[in-house]
Amino acid sequence: MIATILTTVAILSGGAPHAESEHPNVVIILADDMGYGDPLCYNGVSKIRMPHIERLAQEGMQFTDAHAPGPLCHLSRYGLMTGRYPFRADIRPWRTRAIIEKGQMTIASLLRDHGYRTAMVGKWHLGFNENGYDRPLTGGPIDCGFDSYFGIRASTDIPPYFYIRNDRATAPPSGHIEANHSDDWSPIQGAFWRAGGIAPDLELPDVLPRFTAEATSVIENHSKAADGKPLLLYLAFPAPHTPWLPEEEFQDQSGAGLYGDFALMVDAMIGRVLAALDDANLTGETLVIFTSDNGPVWYDGDIERFGHDSAGGLRGMKADAWEAGHRMPFIVRWPGKVQSDSTSEQTICFTDLLATFASMLGVDLPREAGPDSFDFLPVLLGEQPDDSPVRRSLVMASGNGTMTIRVGRWKLITGLGSGGFSQPRRIEPVPDGPTGQLYDLQRDPAEQTNLFLEKPGTVEFLRRELERVTSASRSRR
Numbered sequence: 001m002i003a004t005i006l007t008t009v010a011i012l013s014g015g016a017p018h019a020e021s022e023h024p025n026v027v028i029i030l031a032d033d034m035g036y037g038d039p040l041c042y043n044g045v046s047k048i049r050m051p052h053i054e055r056l057a058q059e060g061m062q063f064t065d066a067h068a069p070g071p072l073c074h075l076s077r078y079g080l081m082t083g084r085y086p087f088r089a090d091i092r093p094w095r096t097r098a099i100i101e102k103g104q105m106t107i108a109s110l111l112r113d114h115g116y117r118t119a120m121v122g123k124w125h126l127g128f129n130e131n132g133y134d135r136p137l138t139g140g141p142i143d144c145g146f147d148s149y150f151g152i153r154a155s156t157d158i159p160p161y162f163y164i165r166n167d168r169a170t171a172p173p174s175g176h177i178e179a180n181h182s183d184d185w186s187p188i189q190g191a192f193w194r195a196g197g198i199a200p201d202l203e204l205p206d207v208l209p210r211f212t213a214e215a216t217s218v219i220e221n222h223s224k225a226a227d228g229k230p231l232l233l234y235l236a237f238p239a240p241h242t243p244w245l246p247e248e249e250f251q252d253q254s255g256a257g258l259y260g261d262f263a264l265m266v267d268a269m270i271g272r273v274l275a276a277l278d279d280a281n282l283t284g285e286t287l288v289i290f291t292s293d294n295g296p297v298w299y300d301g302d303i304e305r306f307g308h309d310s311a312g313g314l315r316g317m318k319a320d321a322w323e324a325g326h327r328m329p330f331i332v333r334w335p336g337k338v339q340s341d342s343t344s345e346q347t348i349c350f351t352d353l354l355a356t357f358a359s360m361l362g363v364d365l366p367r368e369a370g371p372d373s374f375d376f377l378p379v380l381l382g383e384q385p386d387d388s389p390v391r392r393s394l395v396m397a398s399g400n401g402t403m404t405i406r407v408g409r410w411k412l413i414t415g416l417g418s419g420g421f422s423q424p425r426r427i428e429p430v431p432d433g434p435t436g437q438l439y440d441l442q443r444d445p446a447e448q449t450n451l452f453l454e455k456p457g458t459v460e461f462l463r464r465e466l467e468r469v470t471s472a473s474r475s476r477r
Helices: 001-013 051-059 074-081 107-113 204-224 257-279 301-307 352-361 455-472
Strands: 024-030 059-066 117-123 148-153 175-177 196-198 231-236 285-292 327-331 342-349 394-397 405-409 410-413 437-440
Touching: 024 257, 051 257, 051 285, 051 301, 059 204, 107 117, 107 352, 117 204, 148 204, 175 394, 204 231, 204 257, 257 301, 327 342, 394 455, 405 455, 410 455, 437 455
Parallel strands: 024 231, 024 285, 059 342, 117 148, 117 231
Antiparallel strands: 059 327, 175 196, 285 327, 394 405, 405 410, 410 437
């Protein structure tokens, strides 16, 4: 009788009773170019207070050794979506064609095929088959498992700038915007964007709040559905990637300059998404993942200028083979399943989401799907200790043909230099000198002591493992 009354009240008030699913809602929030050391929960002396990210850490599990599958935007996103190392694919043509192959399983298609409503909001950066902006943009999120999509093709500093709804431009980039730079930052920092086409319905400062509004609308609409389907929402913020465009209320508030102010705004947008889950009474049945796609663009001079280390003591920055290029903040909140205020030192990779979601659903991945994806659900549930590793190794590519492999405490980089944005990017070997870099991350997480010549046996072991992974089509057995 009471249940009938409550249902009647919900219907009369314009809402539908929410049918509970046996599987949780999944909300993935991906920041862009946020460093390991930006959140206070990863760096106790961070100048950037981000209370909503800190709340997630307090209410969930914080991973200290989680990695993007590559140190750049498109590399990272490809691995996250497909469970496949990006060095196995040709992702260079993303500007003109779709990178994910037709029929390739993604986290979205997996969950959709098992009863989920799937939505994506934000930055795609995995290509569309472009043949004019008055025609369908195929090969994007709608063709990769998402029921709905609202977003942009790439970063907010890479033209043309226009919104996409599902597989259509909401308006063509018929206008033109001039390039912009900030005098007191490097050429690729600050309020930087490139010249190019822009649509009349897009203003660069409005993109971040617009995506937040879209995401909260997805949550609100889902809460009104009575079909019992769980929700996958993949929210890919294009920030704090350049251009750094904090709204007035965040300006001069962080202590870390324009970048820190914009990171504060990102945190506030995350807060709105979490509030939408609270308001819709979905928090208790939702698995939330927060992470960033790759490291920050933050130089030694920025650390000296602001007293803030965006890398949190790690070496390097975005694009680098060094840890700051790809070791990411990674937080999972799942009420009733993941222990609150917990930490894991397990080495995991974004590619592992596919196998983990399959395990959550209780299904086996087809052999051809997620070739580099490993299940870390037991870690989330507190059933797998740190001395029982999720994955045998972690392999990725960075610039200059440099490969990186990680096995346990040991990390091998096959060239000298950063392989990315940090200088020196590349160093030519000298006679009798090292030809690569070997680091003991347990003793030397900042990668200051190259043990390449001192540990030839370890180097050889890692080279053999690297060859095993790269010569095969998969690392998952």
